[in-house]
Amino acid sequence: MLMQLVNILFVLIAIAIIALVLLQQGSGAQAGSGFGGGASATVFGARGSSSFLSKSTKWLAVAFFVISLGMAMYASRQANRTGPAGAPDLGVMAQQGPVGTAPTVPAGMPQIPTAPAQPATAESVPAQQQMPPPAAVPAAVSPATGATAPTTPTPQQGQ
Numbered sequence: 001m002l003m004q005l006v007n008i009l010f011v012l013i014a015i016a017i018i019a020l021v022l023l024q025q026g027s028g029a030q031a032g033s034g035f036g037g038g039a040s041a042t043v044f045g046a047r048g049s050s051s052f053l054s055k056s057t058k059w060l061a062v063a064f065f066v067i068s069l070g071m072a073m074y075a076s077r078q079a080n081r082t083g084p085a086g087a088p089d090l091g092v093m094a095q096q097g098p099v100g101t102a103p104t105v106p107a108g109m110p111q112i113p114t115a116p117a118q119p120a121t122a123e124s125v126p127a128q129q130q131m132p133p134p135a136a137v138p139a140a141v142s143p144a145t146g147a148t149a150p151t152t153p154t155p156q157q158g159q
Helices: 004-022 054-079 091-095
Strands: none
Touching: 004 054
């Protein structure tokens, strides 16, 4: 509950920083008047007093970074508390059983019957679906010389 409030505060501060930065007038906004206006030395120089917008932006940025560091420290402590370092966090998938076990069906749901798996053998496959033996590979013609060279089938071609 506390982390949800911190996350909401974090997002609101980020939005406020974006809005305040976009509202501020940049230091180079008067650059056009600097050319030939005699005030070119002060256009890009230091500003006198900071405005309310710049002070607000500064403190919101400080709060943003403090909350960021706090959330990172909290997340690293939570990661160290849960399980061994090498165990991945599976989230919802952690509720599933190990690989190879059938999932459990909630009460009231009908069971789907399954047939036992039988390995496919040459006798169980109909003759029309069996693959023919590999045919002889024709001789390849070399484009450079025009001569034919006999080729031998590779294991990939024979399958």
